[in-house]
Amino acid sequence: MLKIKNLQVGLEEENKQILKGVNLEIGEGEVHAIMGPNGSGKSTTSYVLAGKDGYEVTDGSATLNGEELLDMDPEERAAAGLFLAFQYPVEIPGVGNMTFLRTAVNAQRKARGEDELSAGEFLKIVRAKAKSLEIDADMLKRPVNVGFSGGEKKRNEILQMAMLEPKMCVLDETDSGLDVDAMKLVAKGVNALRDGKRSFLVITHYQRLLDHIKPDFVHIMADGRIVKSGGPELALEVENNGYADILAEVA
Amino acid sequence: MAVSQPKMDGASALAGHYPAPSGAKWAHDARASAMATFMSQGAPHKRDEYWRYTDPSALTAVPTAPAALFTSDEKPMFDGVDRVRIVFVDGVFDAAQSDDLSLAGATIETLSSAVNTDIHWAKDLFGQLEKNGQNPVQRPLAALNTAVADEGLVIHVTGKCEKPLAIRYIHNAKTSDAMVHHVIKIDAGAEFTLLESGAGAARFNSVLEVDVADNAQFHHVRTQGRDHERKTVTHMFGRLGQESVLRSFTMTVNGILTRNDAILEFTGDNAQATVAGACAGDGNGFHHDDTVFVTHDSVNCESRQVFKKVLRNGATGVFQGKILVKADAQKTDGYQISQGLLLDDNSNFLAKPELEIYADDVACSHGSTVGAIDDEALFYLTSRGVPRKQAQDMLVLAFLGEAIDEINNDELADDIRDRLAAWMERRHG
Numbered sequence: 001m002l003k004i005k006n007l008q009v010g011l012e013e014e015n016k017q018i019l020k021g022v023n024l025e026i027g028e029g030e031v032h033a034i035m036g037p038n039g040s041g042k043s044t045t046s047y048v049l050a051g052k053d054g055y056e057v058t059d060g061s062a063t064l065n066g067e068e069l070l071d072m073d074p075e076e077r078a079a080a081g082l083f084l085a086f087q088y089p090v091e092i093p094g095v096g097n098m099t100f101l102r103t104a105v106n107a108q109r110k111a112r113g114e115d116e117l118s119a120g121e122f123l124k125i126v127r128a129k130a131k132s133l134e135i136d137a138d139m140l141k142r143p144v145n146v147g148f149s150g151g152e153k154k155r156n157e158i159l160q161m162a163m164l165e166p167k168m169c170v171l172d173e174t175d176s177g178l179d180v181d182a183m184k185l186v187a188k189g190v191n192a193l194r195d196g197k198r199s200f201l202v203i204t205h206y207q208r209l210l211d212h213i214k215p216d217f218v219h220i221m222a223d224g225r226i227v228k229s230g231g232p233e234l235a236l237e238v239e240n241n242g243y244a245d246i247l248a249e250v251a
Numbered sequence: 252m253a254v255s256q257p258k259m260d261g262a263s264a265l266a267g268h269y270p271a272p273s274g275a276k277w278a279h280d281a282r283a284s285a286m287a288t289f290m291s292q293g294a295p296h297k298r299d300e301y302w303r304y305t306d307p308s309a310l311t312a313v314p315t316a317p318a319a320l321f322t323s324d325e326k327p328m329f330d331g332v333d334r335v336r337i338v339f340v341d342g343v344f345d346a347a348q349s350d351d352l353s354l355a356g357a358t359i360e361t362l363s364s365a366v367n368t369d370i371h372w373a374k375d376l377f378g379q380l381e382k383n384g385q386n387p388v389q390r391p392l393a394a395l396n397t398a399v400a401d402e403g404l405v406i407h408v409t410g411k412c413e414k415p416l417a418i419r420y421i422h423n424a425k426t427s428d429a430m431v432h433h434v435i436k437i438d439a440g441a442e443f444t445l446l447e448s449g450a451g452a453a454r455f456n457s458v459l460e461v462d463v464a465d466n467a468q469f470h471h472v473r474t475q476g477r478d479h480e481r482k483t484v485t486h487m488f489g490r491l492g493q494e495s496v497l498r499s500f501t502m503t504v505n506g507i508l509t510r511n512d513a514i515l516e517f518t519g520d521n522a523q524a525t526v527a528g529a530c531a532g533d534g535n536g537f538h539h540d541d542t543v544f545v546t547h548d549s550v551n552c553e554s555r556q557v558f559k560k561v562l563r564n565g566a567t568g569v570f571q572g573k574i575l576v577k578a579d580a581q582k583t584d585g586y587q588i589s590q591g592l593l594l595d596d597n598s599n600f601l602a603k604p605e606l607e608i609y610a611d612d613v614a615c616s617h618g619s620t621v622g623a624i625d626d627e628a629l630f631y632l633t634s635r636g637v638p639r640k641q642a643q644d645m646l647v648l649a650f651l652g653e654a655i656d657e658i659n660n661d662e663l664a665d666d667i668r669d670r671l672a673a674w675m676e677r678r679h680g
Contacts, residue, residue: 052630052634053630073633074634075633075636075639077634079636090627090631093653094646094649099645100637103645105636107636108636111638160635164635
């Protein structure tokens with residue numbers, strides 16, 4: 001599914017290397033988690049995969065089912081099946097949530113040569129999916145993320161993911177700013193999308209999200225590299241001992 | 252202050268260019284007075300305070316430069332609205348293309364017919380609101396219009412009109428030079444909606460004088476034609492009585508020069524006025540100017556000015572908005588916002604917000620911003636698969652939408668939004 005090889009990335013505007021050779025391979029249907037201290041390059045990895053401006057890839061590659069993501073515009077990556085759930089979903093005044101969703105779904109369908117969904121078909125699907133995420137009609141009508149609570153914003157991300165049906169989902173600190181109940185609801189939404197084919201990369205600081213979204217593999221990132229990989233038990237080790245022990249061990 | 256030679260020469264050339272229309276004594280007097288005003292002011296010049304950001308020479312040149320005709324296969328604006336349809340071709344009323352001048356709740360005449368009637372209610376308004384609006388800021392092209400215009404409508408609204416009156420201005424001759432003057436009197440408690448669309452002429456000068464009596468309402472939605480080479484100057488002079496409402500919205504795309512003046516005066520308490528505009532300009536030939544002057548001279552009135560301009564490829568947008576609150580106009584609520592969205596480094600937005608307040612118990616606020624497309628929002632949209640150009644259009648429409656929201660008629664507002672969206676989509680084929 002997703003293959004990241006020796007990914008090296010710096011900032012465009014200053015001479016600073018952030019990713020120093022990231023290697024990661026995620027197979028079909030797998031759930032991988034990346035944990036790591038602040039500033040280790042976790043969010044940068046997600047942004048670079050999604051195609052955000054401001055980063056300069058100096059070496060390496062990231063392919064999705066054999067296609068080089070790094071050569072594509074963000075919308076092409078989305079159409080190819082990549083989805084990034086933002087840590088801080090952006091508020092867009094004046095653009096209705098529903099209009100945005102429908103435009104996005106149809107743009108992707110169009111890019112893949114599929115028929116666009118009619119307003120009626122779309123509405124039916126979105127209503128059903130919104131309901132399971134406890135997103136009411138009002139939230140669908142409001143401008144994108146404007147006036148949404150932290151939990152509402154994250155649920156809205158998961159709704160977009162559910163509607164767009166990506167192959168590869170990257171969740172960037174989806175648990176940040178959520179209380180336990182909100183986190184459970186979000187995790188439930190994510191788990192509902194696990195179908196044995198769709199893959200996930202879950203970026204988080206804390207082990208608690210991984211209680212609800214159970215990973216197959218856990219990676220520890222530090223200083224722009226993945227320094228240790230293992231099974232779910234690695235997340236527990238972080239929870240119990242912090243990062244210091246692991247970092248000392250690999251240093 | 253002495254008027255400079257170029258301004259005097261310009262005024263003489265313009266005055267000699269337009270034939271003097273005939274009319275009854277009252278109309279003749281109003282026109283003569285306006286011509287005297289015009290000649291004393293001189294033609295507008297780019298050194299004038301209110302023309303500093305907009306070079307008026309295309310509006311004062313004699314004769315006017317030709318403008319290519321714009322053709323489009325799309326439906327005319329407001330076509331789906333149940334309305335009384337009036338057509339002016341190159342500034343001349345076209346009875347054959349128009350519906351009958353008949354609207355329940357109103358009496359409609361042509362200006363040329365009204366001014367030839369010896370005793371007519373329009374005597375008290377024709378050229379009068381324009382004259383009131385000449386102070387403290389001179390509007391020479393409005394005075395010129397009063398002096399020479401023989402085309403337009405004279406409308407007396409006595410009831411609540413169910414249907415709007417929709418005027419479509421068709422540009423048909425490449426060198427047409429139109430002067431159109433409308434007078435609207437809305438009686439106490441009456442309601443009237445005016446829709447205007449189209450470029451109208453190679454050069455189009457219009458004056459709209461509207462007297463909104465106590466408890467009356469005037470709604471105005473206008474789209475200015477897409478002819479790229481047209482020059483347009485419009486003036487709306489509004490007088491608002493007690494508890495009256497005036498709402499005006501204008502959408503402008505294309506045109507090498509557009510100057511929209513709105514001059515409103517509150518004369519009765521508890522009235523509300525909104526002037527809003529959405530403008531999309533493309534190319535260094537595009538120049539668009541909204542100049543608004545709202546005078547509060549009564550208690551507890553609310554005024555709003557909401558202007559949004561999106562500019563690209565060297566286009567220029569100008570906003571000059573003033574709120575004048577006189578000493579007795581306590582409890583005034585004046586609001587003014589003007590915003591420019593620049594899609595590249597070559598475009599310009601120039602804003603001159605002014606507040607002049609003599610009352611001590613008022614709530615007035617104003618803001619003016621200029622900025623680029625929000626990169627974070629653009630990335631968010633594209634990361635969901637929306638192509639970059641389409642995402643940019645969505646953000647542009649959202650930006651302009653805040654001005655379109657000032658139209659309190661969903662059908663008309665949706666029509667305007669849909670048109671804008673379609674035009675944008677057409678741009679990138």
